[in-house]
Amino acid sequence: MNGNMTMIIMLLIFVGFMYFGMVRPQKKQQQKRQEMLNQLKKGDPIITIGGLHGVIDSIDQQAGTVVIDSDGIYLTFNLSAVRGTATRPAAPAPAATVTKAEEAHNTDEQREAKPVEEASPRADDQTDAKSDSKAEDDK
16 A cells, blocks of 8 residues: 555656646746737737748738738738747948048958959050050961
8 A cells, every 4th residue: 555655646746747847838938929929010020930031011810810021022921920029120320431541440351352443444445456456466
């Protein structure tokens, strides 16, 4: 009798660990996800489970669908396809102009990486004409 009682207690302890170790955290995660889905509204940037980034155009809670605007393309997904909200993209910074002082601080590698301005077309035409006349003289 004593061995059976010990076995039952061990089984109950094991079930308790399973509940608090696996089932309860999963329920909390599902509850948190459901709250996130309920708080979605038009204009929120989101990411789908497939990795598609877009902005919510409309939500139909009764049908369980969301229409996403992804660069002018409107796609309808199930709400369950929404992985989460994305951070709002920062406004693009205006194009900065490089001052002469900043140019002086550039390394040689940075200077070499910049595109070299091409010579004027007139100068190219003159060198081509000279090489053409030399080629004709060689014949």
